[in-house]
Amino acid sequence: MIPLQAMAMALVAAFALAIVLTRDLVRLALLSSLYALALVVLFLIFQAPDVALSELVVGAVAFPLVILVAVAVQRG
Amino acid sequence: MTRQLRIGLFALSAAGLTALLLWSVAGLPAFGHYHERYGTLLKKVAVSERHTTNVVTATVFDYRGFDTLGEEFILFAAVVGVALLLREVREEGGHARRRDRLVSDPVGLVGIGFCAALLLIGLYVVAHGAITPGGGFQGGVVLAGAFALIYLAGDYRSFRALTPQPAVDFAEGLGAGGYAVIGVVSMVLGSAYLHNFGPFGTAGTLASGGSVPMLNLATAVEVTAAFVLLFTEFLQELPARSGES
Numbered sequence: 001m002i003p004l005q006a007m008a009m010a011l012v013a014a015f016a017l018a019i020v021l022t023r024d025l026v027r028l029a030l031l032s033s034l035y036a037l038a039l040v041v042l043f044l045i046f047q048a049p050d051v052a053l054s055e056l057v058v059g060a061v062a063f064p065l066v067i068l069v070a071v072a073v074q075r076g
Numbered sequence: 077m078t079r080q081l082r083i084g085l086f087a088l089s090a091a092g093l094t095a096l097l098l099w100s101v102a103g104l105p106a107f108g109h110y111h112e113r114y115g116t117l118l119k120k121v122a123v124s125e126r127h128t129t130n131v132v133t134a135t136v137f138d139y140r141g142f143d144t145l146g147e148e149f150i151l152f153a154a155v156v157g158v159a160l161l162l163r164e165v166r167e168e169g170g171h172a173r174r175r176d177r178l179v180s181d182p183v184g185l186v187g188i189g190f191c192a193a194l195l196l197i198g199l200y201v202v203a204h205g206a207i208t209p210g211g212g213f214q215g216g217v218v219l220a221g222a223f224a225l226i227y228l229a230g231d232y233r234s235f236r237a238l239t240p241q242p243a244v245d246f247a248e249g250l251g252a253g254g255y256a257v258i259g260v261v262s263m264v265l266g267s268a269y270l271h272n273f274g275p276f277g278t279a280g281t282l283a284s285g286g287s288v289p290m291l292n293l294a295t296a297v298e299v300t301a302a303f304v305l306l307f308t309e310f311l312q313e314l315p316a317r318s319g320e321s
Contacts, residue, residue: 048209050210054213073313
């Protein structure tokens, strides 16, 4: 494994840990977006640009958006 | 269950899971040294048999086209489920006056610029599905992302005006149904369901791959509509509830 790949994996792991330790839901939405962005980098480094593209939209935009809407609805 | 017991149980299972994960990772082939039979075979035959330079798309929409039909309908069923549930509980006409105070002008301007770029990238990725990385799924979510940006950088009214409900509903059904119907065309032409019926065209051009670009297009329509529908349903939840409280 080259250092760049190891770094990308470490970054994903760090964001994953941050998500697990976060209690505030709005922060969780933003963090999950950043986590998806780290995954996008990982996929790109492992030469899967098509998977990266899906992850970019679904993970970094759609999923946080749905969480944010749910939080907004719950808070009224 | 006491705290100590819980921590002990966690430590035990975490250690077991870590060991299993490390074991399986150690068994993976080195990066760039894939030697499994199925993938190697597809890599060899896809370009000569189907004239598709993107082997992933050839696998998804041709050699394993039937699996993808299932995947399409998983997404279809999920989105229809969301629409059925949320439309059932939503009050009709309760959200005519939706608050629409959003973003500053610069954010709106940059957002609309990005939106145009995203639309173009999405269409490009869909059109080149059989040639370069990407395809109907990837291009579809990018296109839906462009529509989401209309709401994020613009306002809710523009988003709804550009994605009229009947059109989105129709596109969702058309995409999913279209995929299944293309499979029937294969049968009418005398081969197995979803078997590629050609003509295969010249490898590396937009029209190459026979039925691959058609299935690709149907998938793009379905995925775009599915995500836009999802956004619409969730965003409609916002005013309906905040109006009550």
